[in-house]
């Protein structure tokens with residue numbers, strides 16, 4: 001699999017979340033509790049964008065703004081059914097967040 005660089009870590013830490021273009025899709029990058037998370041910016045329910053999703057610190061989840069489906073930050077697993085957000089593996093290198101491309 002291939003890794004690709006995205007946003008500078010300092011910017012993500014400052015802005016807390018960032019949308020990064022990836023081919024025909026977008027990636028939602030989050031800085032939360034000293035960790036980076038990366039998801040496809042598309043809810044698995046009806047495809048709504050997640051940049052305005054709500055973080056729940058106690059539950060460690062992300063809630064879609066349209067119908068409030070909630071997803072685990074670490075795995076993307078939905079808390080209501082078997083669906084899941086597409087999660088990208090991340091790493092930090094050269095002051096940037098890198099994400100691992102599926103099938104690359």
Ligand code: FES
Nearest residue numbers: 043045046064067
């Ligand atoms: S589109 Fe996200 S919960 Fe319905």
